[in-house]
Amino acid sequence: MLSSxxxxxxxxxxxxxxxxxxxxxxxxxxxxxxMNYVRWHWHEELEINLVKTGTAEFTIGEEKIIxxxxxAIFLNHNVLHAIRSVENDECILLSLIFNPGCLFxxxxxSLAKGYITPVIEDPSLRYIIFDRKDMWGRSVLxxxxxxxxxxxxxxxxxxxxxxxxxxxxxxxxxxxxKKNLPTVSSPKTxxxxxxxxxxxxxxxxxxxxxxEAITLDDIAASIHVSxxxxxxxxxxxxxxxxxxxLMRYRILQAADRIxxxxxxTTSISELAASVGFNNTSYFNKLFKKYxxxxxxxxxxxxxxxxxxxxxxxxxxxxxx
Numbered sequence: 085m086l087s088s089x090x091x092x093x094x095x096x097x098x099x100x101x102x103x104x105x106x107x108x109x110x111x112x113x114x115x116x117x118x119m120n121y122v123r124w125h126w127h128e129e130l131e132i133n134l135v136k137t138g139t140a141e142f143t144i145g146e147e148k149i150i151x152x153x154x155x156a157i158f159l160n161h162n163v164l165h166a167i168r169s170v171e172n173d174e175c176i177l178l179s180l181i182f183n184p185g186c187l188f189x190x191x192x193x194s195l196a197k198g199y200i201t202p203v204i205e206d207p208s209l210r211y212i213i214f215d216r217k218d219m220w221g222r223s224v225l226x227x228x229x230x231x232x233x234x235x236x237x238x239x240x241x242x243x244x245x246x247x248x249x250x251x252x253x254x255x256x257x258x259x260x261x262k263k264n265l266p267t268v269s270s271p272k273t274x275x276x277x278x279x280x281x282x283x284x285x286x287x288x289x290x291x292x293x294x295x296e297a298i299t300l301d302d303i304a305a306s307i308h309v310s311x312x313x314x315x316x317x318x319x320x321x322x323x324x325x326x327x328x329x330l331m332r333y334r335i336l337q338a339a340d341r342i343x344x345x346x347x348x349t350t351s352i353s354e355l356a357a358s359v360g361f362n363n364t365s366y367f368n369k370l371f372k373k374y375x376x377x378x379x380x381x382x383x384x385x386x387x388x389x390x391x392x393x394x395x396x397x398x399x400x401x402x403x404x
Contacts, residue, residue, distance in 0.1 A: 138175030
């Protein structure tokens with residue numbers, strides 16, 4: 085159901101889990117999130133972000149890309165990325181996430197193999213910037229704006245309008261990139277840099293085991309490298325140590341659990357233990373360091389009638 089009053093931080097306006105309409109529209113405000121950024125993530129779907137106001141910095145692997153107001157960026161599937169506002173700038177994005185199946189439902193059809201597979205299987209095509217400096221960019225941005233407009237209005241047939249605009253957008257993209265795309269008969273094998281491949285595996289390991297007493301040895305072993313190489317890999321790829329990433333992830337999970345548990349049925353010590361901390365004092369210290377408030381204060385303001393006060397702490401309510 086479309087919301088006419090988007091969450092000021094990050095709101096999923098429409099679900100893309102529906103196989104009949106695999107499209108999601110999000111309202112994203114990185115400057116209102118913890119440390120002004122959307123944390124590292126990747127997904128199978130394709131993503132297009134339109135910068136409505138301000139300036140956004142997309143970190144894709146080891147590369148930093150500045151996307152200014154009025155520009156948009158296409159992110160290929162499974163591309164590891166993070167987003168932040170530049171210099172605490174008030175930055176607002178509209179994000180379109182869609183499964184390429186909305187173009188051709190049969191992934192094995194000749195049309196899909198000819199027009200989708202060459203793009204999503206091209207390891208060199210990680211992102212594309214769209215701007216209004218040339219006719220091609222203006223045309224692409226026009227279709228992107230149309231997609232957001234019809235999904236906001238949800239007028240009769242908006243799904244068909246979205247699919248039509250996506251097909252036109254995709255055709256423009258293909259015509260622009262076709263010289264560099266692999267052919268159907270000789271597709272390139274998707275590949276990741278060693279750092280990105282390792283980081284994805286390490287992040288998945290942390291996400292699956294964060295409540296446990298995992299160590300640097302465990303994280304390094306999960307990606308089959310030494311402890312020192314594991315640390316270097318994290319610093320190169322996400323500018324954090326493995327321990328820093330683990331602690332932040334645990335704290336963010338604790339905040340999420342508080343938001344899901346408004347009845348105070350879990351004590352702070354139980355909460356700390358549930359996300360991997362065996363020392364409540366250390367948990368409280370880290371929580372306040374990262375969120376500028378204690379877990380108890382966060383719980384108090386997480387009540388429905390007080391959630392607006394969380395903006396005082398610069399927190400994200402829906403993407404933690």
